[in-house]
Amino acid sequence: xxxxxxxxxxxxxxxxxxxxxxxxxxxxxxxxxxxxxxxxxxxxxxxxxxxxxxxxxxxxxxxxxxxxxxxxxxxxxxxxxxxxxxxxxxxxxxxxxxxxxxxxxxxxxxxxxxxxxxxxxxxxxxxxxxxxxxxxxxxxxxxxxxxxxxxxxxxxxxxxxxxxxxxxxxxxxxxxxxxxxxxxxxxxxxxxxxxxxxxxxxxxxxxxxxxxxxxxxxxxxxxxxxxxxxxxxxxxxxxxxxxxxxxxxxxxxxxxxxxxxxxxxxxxxxx
Numbered sequence: 001x002x003x004x005x006x007x008x009x010x011x012x013x014x015x016x017x018x019x020x021x022x023x024x025x026x027x028x029x030x031x032x033x034x035x036x037x038x039x040x041x042x043x044x045x046x047x048x049x050x051x052x053x054x055x056x057x058x059x060x061x062x063x064x065x066x067x068x069x070x071x072x073x074x075x076x077x078x079x080x081x082x083x084x085x086x087x088x089x090x091x092x093x094x095x096x097x098x099x100x101x102x103x104x105x106x107x108x109x110x111x112x113x114x115x116x117x118x119x120x121x122x123x124x125x126x127x128x129x130x131x132x133x134x135x136x137x138x139x140x141x142x143x144x145x146x147x148x149x150x151x152x153x154x155x156x157x158x159x160x161x162x163x164x165x166x167x168x169x170x171x172x173x174x175x176x177x178x179x180x181x182x183x184x185x186x187x188x189x190x191x192x193x194x195x196x197x198x199x200x201x202x203x204x205x206x207x208x209x210x211x212x213x214x215x216x217x218x219x220x221x222x223x224x225x226x227x228x229x230x231x232x233x234x235x236x237x238x239x240x241x242x243x244x245x246x247x248x249x250x251x252x253x254x255x256x257x258x259x260x261x262x263x264x265x266x267x268x269x270x271x
Contacts, residue, residue: 004128008046013082048235074107079156080095099177102182134159137158139158139206140202145167151183154183165189165191166192205221208234211235
């Protein structure tokens with residue numbers, strides 16, 4: 001249930017809770033519909049003030065103008081994601097700050113699926129660190145987008161992380177973010193399908209993808225996961241969770257589950 005009643009609070013809610021890019025006109029109409037009596041001039045003044053303060057920014061994609069949230073997202077006790085315009089220098093260690101530059105790729109820390117995936121990575125890396133030195137573990141991020149999941153895993157201490165995406169624009173932006181966070185020695189970004197990643201065993205596979213895509217990848221993911229290794233899966237609706245769970249490899253166990261704004265994530269341990 002939305003409880004934001006002032007026009008500015010509702011603008012904040014819209015920009016922080018949606019997966020879609022929103023145009024100024026769409027935001028204006030949404031605010032006027034939710035807060036009756038709000039004038040066009042009032043909404044425009046609110047947007048102008050928020051842009052001036054640096055709370056939101058204008059972006060351009062394919063000749064269209066959008067408004068996007070700018071700022072810091074506290075994901076867990078150990079993980080913060082910041083926009084490059086607002087960020088302190090990246091930090092690595094027990095508590096990390098991942099700096100992500102806004103671009104065309106998904107994964108800026110504001111969407112529930114990204115946030116849950118990051119929380120899952122936080123949880124798994126702590127488990128792995130209790131079993132073996134985390135610096136000796138290897139991760140794989142499928143559909144890396146901005147690279148935020150791979151970067152976070154590396155900054156939390158994983159020794160090596162491969163990040164793969166079929167979108168070459170996403171690969172370019174992910175590489176820029178990898179260098180921006182100083183983890184280029186740990187994270188390799190590969191353009192192509194999952195089969196283009198090196199053969200071998202991974203301690204953690206991360207995938208923030210829609211349910212049909214996830215299920216289609218389970219067989220090859222299972223072949224590349226070390227015995228006792230983990231998956232962090234996000235990007236599906238709760239009603240898809242049971243179907244997805246039924247397609248998991250035989251003997252695997254769901255060890256963690258999270259829900260956020262009609263999205264769900266799972267942590268799975270393979271036998």
